[in-house]
Amino acid sequence: MDCKQDRNLERCNCTYSGCSRQGICCECLHYHLKSRQLPGxxxxxxxxxxYDRSFEHFARLVSGKKV
Structure with a gap:
């Protein structure tokens, strides 16, 4: 399977400029999940x-109807 990095970058909202995984969703997801986080x-x-990508932060946003 070929990575569609160019197409993924159109939807990637990650603002971490040094991230080597931008547009490579499978690597990004793997990286964040092992730290109990979600991708940007x-x-x-x-x-x-x-840059608070924790499950807990996401849950607070869902509870506040911001996601």
Whole structure:
């Protein structure tokens, strides 16, 4: 299977400039899940900029109807 990195980058909202996984969703997801986190694309833009990608942060956003 070929990675569709160019197409994925169109939807990637990750603002971490040093990230080597931008647009490579499978690697990004694997990286974050092993740390009990979700990738930036799961968060609204203002929440993504905090770099708090924890499950708990996501749950707070869902509870507050922000996701």
């Amino acid at each position: 694309c799961c968060f609204p833009q203002d929440a993504e900029r905090t």
